[in-house]
Amino acid sequence: xxxxxxxxxxxxxxxxxxxxxxxxxxxxxxxxxxxxxxxxxxxxxxxxxxxxxxxxxxxxxxxxxxxxxxxxxxxxxxxxxxxxxxxxxxxxxxxxxxxxxxxxxxxxxxxxxxxxxxxxxxxxxxxxxxxxxxxxxxxxxxxxxxxxxxxxxxxxxxxxxxxxxxxxxxxxxxxxxxxxxxxxxxxxxxxxxxxxxxxxxxxxxxxxxxxxxxxxxxxxxxxxxxxxxxxxxxxxxxxxxxxxxxxxxxxxxxxxxxxxxxxxxxxxxxxxxxxxxxxxxxxxxxxxxxxxxxxxxxxxxxxxxxxxxxxxxxxxxxxxxxxxxxxxxxxxxxxxxxxxxxxxxxxxxxxxxxxxxxxxxxxxxxxxxxxxxxxxxxxxxxxxxxxxxxxxxxxxxxxxxxxxxxxxxxxxxxxxxxxxxxxxxxxxxxxxxxxxxxxxxxxxxxxxxxxxxxxxxxxxxxxxxxxxxxxxxxxxxxxxxxxxxxxxxxxxxxxxxxxxxxxxxxxxxxxxxxxxxxxxxxxxxxxxxx
Numbered sequence: 001x002x003x004x005x006x007x008x009x010x011x012x013x014x015x016x017x018x019x020x021x022x023x024x025x026x027x028x029x030x031x032x033x034x035x036x037x038x039x040x041x042x043x044x045x046x047x048x049x050x051x052x053x054x055x056x057x058x059x060x061x062x063x064x065x066x067x068x069x070x071x072x073x074x075x076x077x078x079x080x081x082x083x084x085x086x087x088x089x090x091x092x093x094x095x096x097x098x099x100x101x102x103x104x105x106x107x108x109x110x111x112x113x114x115x116x117x118x119x120x121x122x123x124x125x126x127x128x129x130x131x132x133x134x135x136x137x138x139x140x141x142x143x144x145x146x147x148x149x150x151x152x153x154x155x156x157x158x159x160x161x162x163x164x165x166x167x168x169x170x171x172x173x174x175x176x177x178x179x180x181x182x183x184x185x186x187x188x189x190x191x192x193x194x195x196x197x198x199x200x201x202x203x204x205x206x207x208x209x210x211x212x213x214x215x216x217x218x219x220x221x222x223x224x225x226x227x228x229x230x231x232x233x234x235x236x237x238x239x240x241x242x243x244x245x246x247x248x249x250x251x252x253x254x255x256x257x258x259x260x261x262x263x264x265x266x267x268x269x270x271x272x273x274x275x276x277x278x279x280x281x282x283x284x285x286x287x288x289x290x291x292x293x294x295x296x297x298x299x300x301x302x303x304x305x306x307x308x309x310x311x312x313x314x315x316x317x318x319x320x321x322x323x324x325x326x327x328x329x330x331x332x333x334x335x336x337x338x339x340x341x342x343x344x345x346x347x348x349x350x351x352x353x354x355x356x357x358x359x360x361x362x363x364x365x366x367x368x369x370x371x372x373x374x375x376x377x378x379x380x381x382x383x384x385x386x387x388x389x390x391x392x393x394x395x396x397x398x399x400x401x402x403x404x405x406x407x408x409x410x411x412x413x414x415x416x417x418x419x420x421x422x423x424x425x426x427x428x429x430x431x432x433x434x435x436x437x438x439x440x441x442x443x444x445x446x447x448x449x450x451x452x453x454x455x456x457x458x459x460x461x462x463x464x465x466x467x468x469x470x471x472x473x474x475x476x477x478x479x480x481x482x483x484x485x486x487x488x489x490x491x492x493x494x495x496x497x498x499x500x501x502x503x504x505x506x507x508x509x510x511x512x513x514x515x516x517x518x519x520x521x522x523x524x525x526x527x528x529x530x
Contacts, residue, residue, distance in 0.1 A: 026064040034071055037100060043068070043107050050114045058118070059129050065111050066133040072104055073140035079105035080146055105146070112137065112161070119168040119179065127179050134165055135186050142191075142244030157244050157255070159195055166199035169226055172207070172219040180222070184229045189243040193230060194255040194264060200227060201268040208275045220281055223272060228288060230268075232261050232296040262298040269293055273306045279317060282310050286320035290327045300332050311342060316356045319346055323363050340377055343367060344439045347384045352396040361399055368407060375413040380439035382407045382414060383432050386451040394460040401452065401466040402479035409478050417449045418470060 026046055032039040046068065049061035072078050079101040086106050090099060118130035141158035169176050169183060187193045204223055207215055233239060236258035246253050254260040273285065285293075289307075294300045303324065310321035322343055328334035343364065351360055368381060382404050389400050408414045432447035455467035 026060050030064050030068045033068060040100065040103065043104075047107065047110060047114070050111070050118070055123050055126060058121075058126050062115065062118070062126070062129040062133050065115070066136050069108050069111060070136055070140045072108070073137070073144045073146075076144060077101060077104060078108055078144075078146060083109070108137075112164075116164055116168055119165075120171065120174060124178055128182050131165070131179060131182060134161065138162060138165075138192075139243050156246065157191055157195060159199075162192065162195045163199045163202070166196055166226075167203055170200070170203050170207070170219060170222050172216050175218060176222045177225050180225050180229060183226075186243075187230055189241050190239045190261075191242050191244055191253075191255040193232075194261055196226075197230060197261075197264045197268045201264070201271045204268075204272050215275075217278060217281075220277065224281060224284055227268060227272065228284075228292065230265070231292065232265055233258065259298065262296060266297040266299065266302065269297070270302060270306075273303075279313060282313060282317045283320060286310060286317065286324060289320075289324045294324065294327055301328055301334055304328065304334065304336075315350075316354050316360075318342070319356060319360050319363065322346070322367075326363075326367055340367070340373075341438060344377075344380060344384065345437050347381070347388060349388055349391055352388070352392045352400075357396065361403060365403065365406070369410070371410055373411070375411060376445055377439050378407050378411045379414050379417060379444040380442050382417060382449065383442070383444040383447055384434070384439075386449045387432070387434055389455060390451050394458075394463050397455065397458070397460075397463045398466060401455070401463075401469070404449070404452070405469060405474055406478045409474055409476060415474075416445065417447070 026049060029039070029042040029045055033042055046061055046064050049057050050065065052058050052061070069078075077100070079098070083102065083105055086102070090103070094102070112134065115130040115134050118126050119134075121127050121130070138158045138161045141161060142156055145156045145158075147160075165183075169180055187196060200223065207219060239256055239258060239261075242250075242256075246256075250256055277285070289303070294303065297303070307321045307324045307328070311318045311325075313321075322339065325334070325336055325339055329336055329339060346360075351357060354360070364381075368378065385400050385404055389397055389404075392400060408418070430447050430450070431443045433442050436442040449470065452467050452470050456464055456471075458464045458467065
């Protein structure tokens with residue numbers, strides 16, 4: 001069968017009817033091709049529409065290709081095995097049946113290449129249509145493989161097609177977040193997720209090694225977005241949703257085992273995190289690390305190198321890294337003796353002004369919740385926070401003061417910081433060393449919380465009121481600081497303004513009514529007007 005190219009089925013018209021005509025024409029061509037092989041050459045018209053400049057024509061052609069080739073896959077009318085070159089296939093000593101199958105297989109391969117190119121299209125509708133069509137092809141190839149199978153390992157799953165789709169999702173130049181969100185539907189299928197994770201790891205290693213770590217932020221963002229959309233079930237019994245069934249061999253398939261999923265998941269993330277990341281990417285990873293990554297790893301302690309390197313970056317990244325370290329210490333018995341020392345050194349004046357202030361105090365509250373912490377350590381944290389409170393903004397002080405009180409409630413031995421005996425007339429020098437990095441050497445227990453006494457004269461009445469609590473015996477019930485963590489200066493001012501308006505505070509004895517009037521008014525007397 002010698003393929004003869006026919007006239008285009010996609011006339012470039014400007015009217016909206018042209019799209020409807022093209023859609024109907026393509027649908028009829030698909031029906032004719034499937035009805036009789038004598039219309040096989042009509043497939044060129046469909047493929048030509050895939051290259052149209054009109055969005056509607058392209059979308060119609062994508063849908064037509066999906067219907068046509070999925071049916072051909074189901075019927076077994078595509079050549080299976082190593083495909084000869086087209087000239088060789090048409091001229092060799094092959095039967096008419098084989099020639100037809102080879103011809104259609106070449107057209108199928110051309111269609112797949114064009115759909116992969118359309119995943120970079122400027123219009124999202126075309127991108128999404130191409131992605132969904134390719135995944136239909138993947139499902140079809142899984143049920144009706146086009147290559148000789150390696151039953152010992154990968155069974156009948158279309159690995160190459162999934163790899164090609166992943167390579168397009170991990171674009172180096174285009175933000176693919178919207179397309180990845182659409183792809184999340186397919187990640188819910190166990191076998192798709194398993195092979196996607198393997199493909200991501202291979203792609204990341206290949207790109208990073210070639211670029212020697214100097215890779216585009218767009219690629220890293222796409223890789224993170226795709227990986228962060230992957231979540232694993234907690235039990236192997238939940239592995240039930242497969243795109244491709246392996247029949248009798250299904251139970252021996254790696255994609256059907258949760259431990260294999262965890263192993264590939266772990267290798268994927270470690271492969272991504274072993275390269276240097278920009279600071280914003282460190283933050284994005286660390287924010288989800290303890291909830292979405294560590295619980296699904298087979299050996300979470302392998303993350304220790306990444307977390308240690310992240311801490312060295314400094315600032316908010318150090319805080320987020322300590323969160324991951326804390327999980328490893330308490331849930332996986334990691335020995336990390338400098339954890340609280342590092343946390344102590346994060347307490348700087350800037351902590352009250354960073355974006356992650358609420359998260360910092362939420363995590364610090366968890367870190368310091370254990371009643372088995374040594375007294376000197378808790379006293380050091382309480383004292384350092386009290387010293388920093390002298391220059392903190394009011395919104396932060398309304399969190400810091402209850403935080404300090406809760407520390408003392410949990411560790412009654414720290415009450416010595418409140419009831420430190422001294423001679424009233426004798427000036428004392430504070431023995432606490434603020435510059436000391438080791439909380440064991442800062443002499444906090446030898447000092448007192450005089451800073452809170454100073455805050456009792458704070459200009460903001462709510463802060464002064466909170467500081468006065470230290471004058472009375474602290475109750476055993478801890479203060480709930482969760483509602484105060486997100487409090488901002490704007491909200492504090494709004495609240496104060498509402499209270500002031502409700503009270504109606506007088507600002508002047510007499511209300512001014514003619515301040516700018518002429519004659520004998522204020523302006524006339526001082527500037528001789530009128």
